[in-house]
Amino acid sequence: MSRHGHAENDQLKSNLENQLDRLIAQLADLESNKDDLDPDEYQETKNETIEQMKEFNETLAKLKSGDMTLVDEIGSLQFAIQVAISDAFKTPEVIKLFARKEPAHLRLKLSEIERNHKIGSLSKESFLQQKTEILCALKKLNDKLSDEEITFLKNYISAPLKEFIEIKDYDDIS
Structure with a gap:
């Protein structure tokens, strides 16, 4: 070319x-x-x-x-x-970071929402939704999830996010 x-x-x-x-x-x-x-x-x-x-x-x-x-x-x-x-993801920033294949930035966003939830500036519902979306995006980008993160996904993954993660990917968290 x-x-x-x-x-x-x-x-x-x-x-x-x-x-x-x-x-x-x-x-x-x-x-x-x-x-x-x-x-x-x-x-x-x-x-x-x-x-x-x-x-x-x-x-x-x-x-x-x-x-x-x-x-x-x-x-x-x-x-x-x-x-x-x-509607698998409801957080536009997560969609953007996923589209750009930026697992490091997704990890930073995860730290940010965990901190905001801890200090009370992020509701539990919003925290659970965003953390689940970020972990699913990281999984889809082949970023290694910790055992704790896998357990979190098992407990909070939604139906649209289950569809987002292919069956072979979901075997790790089902």
Whole structure:
């Protein structure tokens, strides 16, 4: 591939990541402003965002079938979008870190939520949801989970997250 082709691929990858970031930020903004919106407006906006993610996912599928140099990057972005659409993850930041394959940052986020829960600035429900999502993302990224983390997943994993983790992955925590 020519030098120019590499630059175009890098630019395309950057644009795709920016689009994913925008959609995830849109979901995050929607969730953080949920109480300020009436239920119909919230649901309509969420449905529109999910529809945009589905369209983006279709675009990625078309790109993936063409340029093989982008298959891994596009596949990762596409999988993150499928996770967002499926409601397996409810935390946009976790989706973003998963899409970018950043287990170290996921570990930092895990430490942050554990600290926030300990000092009382994060509710138990939110803590359990986020910790479970992060551990599932780490598992999917082949990051080694401790026995304590595996036990936590056994106790708190939700049905959508069970579907997210393939059966062969889930054997370790069932």
